[in-house]
Amino acid sequence: xxxxxxxxxxxxxxxxxxxxxxxxxxxxxxxEFCKLLSPFETFNKIDHELSMKxxxxxxxxxxxxxxxxxxxVEVALELSNHTVSNKTIAKILEIGxxxxxxxxxxxxxxxxxxxxxxxxxxxxxxxxxxxxxQERKLEKSGLLDYFHHIEILSDKKEANYSNLLNHLDIxxxxxxxxxxxxxxxxxxxxxxxxxxxxxxxxxxxxxxxxGASETNGKVYxxxxxxxxxxxxxx
Amino acid sequence: xxxxxxxxxxxxxxxxxxxxxxxxxxxxxxxEFCKLLSPFETFNKIDHELSMKxxxxxxxxxxxxxxxxxxxVEVALELSNHTVSNKTIAKILEIGxxxxxxxxxxxxxxxxxxxxxxxxxxxxxxxxxxxxxQERKLEKSGLLDYFHHIEILSDKKEANYSNLLNHLDIxxxxxxxxxxxxxxxxxxxxxxxxxxxxxxxxxxxxxxxxGASETNGKVYxxxxxxxxxxxxxx
Numbered sequence: 001x002x003x004x005x006x007x008x009x010x011x012x013x014x015x016x017x018x019x020x021x022x023x024x025x026x027x028x029x030x031x032e033f034c035k036l037l038s039p040f041e042t043f044n045k046i047d048h049e050l051s052m053k054x055x056x057x058x059x060x061x062x063x064x065x066x067x068x069x070x071x072x073v074e075v076a077l078e079l080s081n082h083t084v085s086n087k088t089i090a091k092i093l094e095i096g097x098x099x100x101x102x103x104x105x106x107x108x109x110x111x112x113x114x115x116x117x118x119x120x121x122x123x124x125x126x127x128x129x130x131x132x133x134q135e136r137k138l139e140k141s142g143l144l145d146y147f148h149h150i151e152i153l154s155d156k157k158e159a160n161y162s163n164l165l166n167h168l169d170i171x172x173x174x175x176x177x178x179x180x181x182x183x184x185x186x187x188x189x190x191x192x193x194x195x196x197x198x199x200x201x202x203x204x205x206x207x208x209x210x211g212a213s214e215t216n217g218k219v220y221x222x223x224x225x226x227x228x229x230x231x232x233x234x
Numbered sequence: 235x236x237x238x239x240x241x242x243x244x245x246x247x248x249x250x251x252x253x254x255x256x257x258x259x260x261x262x263x264x265x266e267f268c269k270l271l272s273p274f275e276t277f278n279k280i281d282h283e284l285s286m287k288x289x290x291x292x293x294x295x296x297x298x299x300x301x302x303x304x305x306x307v308e309v310a311l312e313l314s315n316h317t318v319s320n321k322t323i324a325k326i327l328e329i330g331x332x333x334x335x336x337x338x339x340x341x342x343x344x345x346x347x348x349x350x351x352x353x354x355x356x357x358x359x360x361x362x363x364x365x366x367x368q369e370r371k372l373e374k375s376g377l378l379d380y381f382h383h384i385e386i387l388s389d390k391k392e393a394n395y396s397n398l399l400n401h402l403d404i405x406x407x408x409x410x411x412x413x414x415x416x417x418x419x420x421x422x423x424x425x426x427x428x429x430x431x432x433x434x435x436x437x438x439x440x441x442x443x444x445g446a447s448e449t450n451g452k453v454y455x456x457x458x459x460x461x462x463x464x465x466x467x468x
Contacts, residue, residue, distance in 0.1 A: 060334050062366035066300040073307060074327055077320050086316035089323060093308055100294050131365065132296035132388040149401050152386055154366040167383050 003195045003221060005233055007173045011117060012126035012151070012164070014179030015134055017201040018226075019125075020141060021105045026068070029095050033072050036088050040080045050075050062154060064130040069096030100133060104140040109227040114146040116230050125150040126164060126177065128184070156184035158192050165194065178229065186220045197229070198222040237429045237455060239467055241407045245351060246360035246385070246398070248413030249368055251435040252460075253359075254375060255339045260302070263329050267306050270322050274314045284309050296388060298364040303330030334367060338374040343461040348380040350464050359384040360398060360411065362418065390418035392426050399428065412463065420454045431463070432456040 016022030030050060034043045041049075053071045061067025072092045076084045117123060123146055127134050131152045138144050151167075153160040165175055172194035179185025180201040189196040198220055223229065250256030268280045275283075287305045295301025306326045310318045351357060357380055361368050365386045372378050385401075387394045399409055406428035413419025414435035423430040432454055457463065 060331060061300060062364065064300075066295060066298075066304060069304060070300060070327060070330065073323065077324050077327075080320075082320035082324070084320060086311050086314075086318060089307065090311050090316070093304060093311075096304065097294060130296065131386050135388045149397065152365050154369045163383065 002219075003176070003197075004173065005176075008121060008176045008195070008233070009170055009174040010122045010124060010168055010176070011233075012124050012175065012177045013147075014177070014181065014185045015125050015127040015137065016129065017180045018107070018178060018185070018199060019110050019143065020107060020137065023201060025099055025102050029068070029072075029099055032095055033076075033092065036091055037076060037079055037084070040084070046075070046079060049079055062130075063128040064133060065096055065099045066130065068099075069093065072096070100136075104137050106141060106143075108225060111143065113226045113229055114143060117233060118146045121233070122148050124148050124168075126153060126156075127151070128153055128156055156181075156188055158188045161189050161194065162192055165192075178226075182220075187218060190218050190220050196220045197232075199224070199226060236453075237410070237431075238407065239410075242355060242410045242429070242467070243404055243408040244356045244358060244402055244410075245467075246358050246409065246411045247381075248411070248415065248419045249359050249361040249371065250363065251414045252341070252412060252419070252433060253344050253377065254341060254371065257435060259333055259336050263302070263306075263333055266329055267310075267326065270325055271310060271313055271318070274318070280309070280313060283313055296364075297362040298367060299330055299333045300364065302333075303327065306330070334370075338371050340375060340377075342459060345377065347460045347463055348377060351467060352380045355467070356382050358382050358402075360387060360390075361385070362387055362390055390415075390422060392422045395423050395428065396426055399426075412460075421452060424452050424454050430454045431466075433458070433460060 013019055030047055033050060034046045037046045040046075050072060053075050054068060057067055057071050061070060069092065072095065073089060076088060076092060114123060125134065125138065125147050127150065129152070131150070134150055134152065138147070138150065151164055153164065161177075165172060168175070172192055175189075175194045177185055177189040177194065177196040178199065179196070180199055182198055186196040186198045200222065221232075223232075247253055264281055264284060267284060268277045271280045274280075284306060287309050288302060291301055291305050295304060303326065306329065307323060310322060310326060348357060359368065359372065359381050361384065363386070365384070368384055368386065372381070372384065385398055387398065395411075399406060402409070406426055409423075409428045411419055411423040411428065411430040412433065413430070414433055416432055420430040420432045434456065457466075
């Protein structure tokens with residue numbers, strides 16, 4: 001079954017790594033963190049512990065840079081056996097602030113595509129993470145005018161998308177989600193009989209990767225670049 | 235000019251300190267933090283520095299417990315002249331997690347009032363702070379079914395409320411906001427010619443206090459307890 005584009009009324013865009021670069025900044029922060037803690041452990045061990053801690057903390061801290069920063073502090077205490085210097089802790093806080101202050105670097109053709117699609121569709125941003133942080137990025141991006149509003153989802157599971165459609169007051173067939181994560185942007189949307197298009201980003205967080213069995217038999221489309229959307233939807 | 239209750243379609247409830255206790259937990263956390271740092275400074279000085287840091291950080295961290303925790307860590311480093319122990323840092327992280335895990339303690343009559351009002355009005359939660367945290371509290375509260383959805387606002391200024399009304403697709407006269415903060419829940423709403431009712435909470439964060447000149451000539455109603463709403467709106 002193909003997507004029936006003529007039904008589409010609202011297009012939801014994931015933000016991080018779909019509209020602009022994000023994952024790259026987390027990777028860079030991890031490298032900096034590993035360097036800071038290199039007196040205590042190997043890079044691999046530090047990176048692994050941070051990744052585990054971040055995932056363990058998702059339930060309590062949720063997504064976003066503040067929770068990630070708190071996780072870095074906790075890992076630093078633990079991996080150093082509570083001997084890490086105050087100076088290192090201060091540097092970790094700085095890593096977090098630097099991430100929050102990063103410039104917004106748009107992915108290829110984003111503005112062009114939004115300009116085109118906003119003529120015929122209601123566009124929204126549908127993202128996990130922190131509202132303030134995402135609003136700030138949207139403002140810095142210069143893309144604010146193309147979007148009707150931002151929807152912040154505490155998670156991107158089927159129930160969250162069902163609530164979103166309810167809230168938008170549209171049927172599943174009238175919604176199209178665009179994003180770089182099969183797990184978060186595509187599969188849950190397809191599972192509630194709505195539509196999704198996958199645009200892979202060059203790095204994908206290990207927590208977001210899915211096995212072949214999960215995608216088996218699911219109908220979604222993959223395109224290589226955002227610009228391909230215009231031909232599909234016009 | 236009185237509020238014209240017969241126009242009201244949507245009622246927005248602030249969450250923290252309007253539906254359930256919140257500020258009290260921040261106060262308790264501050265006291266714990268002051269005790270932890272008492273080897274370095276007086277209670278008053280520590281409390282003052284934390285309050286200043288938290289406000290300075292609002293622009294970058296926004297509202298909520300995670301940013302507050304990061305601020306506590308930073309104040310601990312600074313006030314101790316970078317001599318605070320790792321153990322104390324670990325305890326600060328624990329204070330933050332304890333806050334996130336606090337039980338939800340409803341204010342008086344909340345459930346009764348929501349039950350009554352949900353019969354005739356669309357009820358929403360309109361709150362600053364972290365979506366995950368607020369969703370968790372709403373779930374714990376048992377109040378989820380009374381609300382159409384949660385609106386997370388990155389701030390509660392006039393523009394945020396105008397966006398909210400746009401998003402809800404209603405006129406200012408059709409909205410009524412209920413909350414404990416004059417600054418966040420009442421004045422900006424009244425300023426965009428919508429309606430608001432103030433229900434004071436026994437403690438109010440100093441950042442949320444407003445001077446008499448700001449309230450002068452503004453039309454809003456103050457009630458002492460949530461239960462008074464029912465008589466007004468029925």
